Amino acid sequence: MFWVLRSIGGKSVIFAAGMRGSILNRRILQRFRQLGNTSVGSAKIKLLLCCCIVFTLFLFTCRAASFMRWRHHQATSIGRYSAPRKGYTILINTWKRNDLLKQSISHYTACAGLDSIHIVWSEPDPPSDSLRGFLQHIIQSNSRDGRNIELKFDLNKEDSLNNRFKEIKDLKTDVIFSIDDDVVFPCSSVELAFSVWRSAPDTMVGFVPRIHWLDQKKQSLSQYTYGGWWSVWWMGTYSMVLSKAAFFHKKYLDLYTNQMPASIRDYVTKNRNCEDIAMSFLVANATGAPPIWVKGKIFEIGSTGISSLGGHSERRSECVNKFVTEYGRMPLVSTSVKVVDGRDNWFW
Numbered sequence: 469m470f471w472v473l474r475s476i477g478g479k480s481v482i483f484a485a486g487m488r489g490s491i492l493n494r495r496i497l498q499r500f501r502q503l504g505n506t507s508v509g510s511a512k513i514k515l516l517l518c519c520c521i522v523f524t525l526f527l528f529t530c531r532a533a534s535f536m537r538w539r540h541h542q543a544t545s546i547g548r549y550s551a552p553r554k555g556y557t558i559l560i561n562t563w564k565r566n567d568l569l570k571q572s573i574s575h576y577t578a579c580a581g582l583d584s585i586h587i588v589w590s591e592p593d594p595p596s597d598s599l600r601g602f603l604q605h606i607i608q609s610n611s612r613d614g615r616n617i618e619l620k621f622d623l624n625k626e627d628s629l630n631n632r633f634k635e636i637k638d639l640k641t642d643v644i645f646s647i648d649d650d651v652v653f654p655c656s657s658v659e660l661a662f663s664v665w666r667s668a669p670d671t672m673v674g675f676v677p678r679i680h681w682l683d684q685k686k687q688s689l690s691q692y693t694y695g696g697w698w699s700v701w702w703m704g705t706y707s708m709v710l711s712k713a714a715f716f717h718k719k720y721l722d723l724y725t726n727q728m729p730a731s732i733r734d735y736v737t738k739n740r741n742c743e744d745i746a747m748s749f750l751v752a753n754a755t756g757a758p759p760i761w762v763k764g765k766i767f768e769i770g771s772t773g774i775s776s777l778g779g780h781s782e783r784r785s786e787c788v789n790k791f792v793t794e795y796g797r798m799p800l801v802s803t804s805v806k807v808v809d810g811r812d813n814w815f816w
Contacts, residue, residue, distance in 0.1 A: 555583035556662055556715065557641045561632040562649040564591060566599055568770050569649050573603050576647075577610035577617060579655035581662050583641050584618035588634075590627045629743040630733045632711070633724040641718070643669070648712040650770025657764030660809050664762055665715040672751045672759040674714030675766065677706035680788055680800055692792060694745075694784035707800040708748040709759040713766075716751060724750055729794045735787070742787035749791045749799055758803035 558576055562569045569587070576582055585607075589595060600621075607617050618640065624631040632646065643665055645658065653675060665673040679695040681703075700706045724733075728750050736743045748759065792798050 554641060555581035556643045556645045557584045557586060557639055557718075558582060559586050559588065559632065559636075559644045559646045560649055561588045561647075565649055565770065569599075570602060570606070571769055572647070572649050572652060573619075574606045574610065575652050576655075576658070577607050578612075579658050581659055582615075582617055584639075585620070586636060586639075587619075587621045588624070588632045589621045590624045590631050592627075594623060595621050628737045629740060630724075630736055632743060633721055633747060635721045635725040636718070639718050643715055644718055644721070645715050646711045646713070650768065651713055652767040652769055653713060653764050656809065657762065660807070661715055661762040661764070664760055664807050668760060669717055670751075670755050671757055672709050672711075672714050672716045672748065673762060674709030674711070674759060675762055675764050676710040676713050677759075677761040678708040678710060678748075679703060679706045679802065680708070680798075683785075692785065692788045692798065694781055694788050696781060705802045705804045706761055707752075707758060707802040708745065709761055711744040711747050714759075716747070720747065720751055720754075723754065732791060732794055735790055739783070739787070741783055742791075745784065745787050746791060749795065752801055753795060753799035756799075756801065758801040758805070760803075760805060760807060762807040763809075 560569070560572060573585065576585075587595075600619075603619055607619055611617055622631075622634070622636065624634070643662070645662070647653075657675070661673050661675065665671070677697070677700045679700050680692045681695065683691040683693045695703070724747060728746070732746050732749075736746055751759070
């Protein structure tokens with residue numbers, strides 16, 4: 469008889485052994501060794517499962533904390549944008565379409581960033597007291613959080629498209645949202661474009677992109693062609709955003725009125741077209757940078773304008789080439805950048 473010490477599963481086990489029971493003891497030892505290996509394997513699996521559970525709980529905790537911080541940041545951001553300390557001025561161009569003007573003012577006065585409204589009035593008769601009273605009532609009804617939205621009519625004796633960019637001395641904001649009275653954009657889109665402009669305050673930020681390109685058919689480097697929306701869609705680039713719906717700094721009103729070549733303003737007055745292209749040229753010439761297109765829903769509330777008339781693109785191309793001649797070069801810069809509201813898109 470003698471004693472044998474074995475280690476199984478990390479534990480020391482003593483077996484009694486003798487000459488006659490050696491075979492039996494070897495079987496017993498083999499069996500215990502198998503049990504020990506099984507125990508070790510089970511322990512490893514259990515340890516692995518425990519590690520997985522702990523890691524999963526750790527990730528969940530981090531995700532939850534991150535989510536709570538994001539929700540807090542979002543709530544803070546929404547609160548900040550809902551009542552900005554300094555917003556924007558709507559500069560709206562209208563002509564004998566009081567119904568459309570009322571609809572536009574009624575809509576935009578509900579937008580959080582709106583600070584004041586300037587109506588470009590070029591009609592021979594001044595706005596009626598009933599129109600003024602109706603618009604003031606709309607503003608008071610839609611104003612929230614104690615906002616006092618200013619309403620002014622900028623009266624002009626001469627009927628010219630240049631009036632929409634005439635310098636305004638008493639503007640309370642640095643930025644202008646230039647719009648026509650026959651298009652409406654959701655407040656969420658307007659606020660998005662406003663935030664984009666604040667990140668690039670020298671640039672035009674708008675909703676209606678257009679493009680230009682060299683006219684290869686004429687085999688001349690000085691001839692350009694103006695392209696509308698379908699050209700932008702096909703080429704995937706643009707070089708202008710139209711002032712019918714665009715943000716830009718108020719300083720460009722001064723540049724347009726007092727420093728832009730007078731021949732361009734005369735051309736706009738004579739042809740009753742292309743004041744928006746002239747503003748795009750002006751900003752591009754001053755910055756050397758492209759505009760920024762913000763994608764947003766457009767609601768047409770009026771009848772079709774001059775863009776639906778025959779020969780519109782040809783006349784716009786003539787404007788582009790005229791302005792290139794006046795500047796002595798092509799200042800417009802093409803880009804493919806597009807700003808999209810991620811909240812309205814399923815995929816990035």
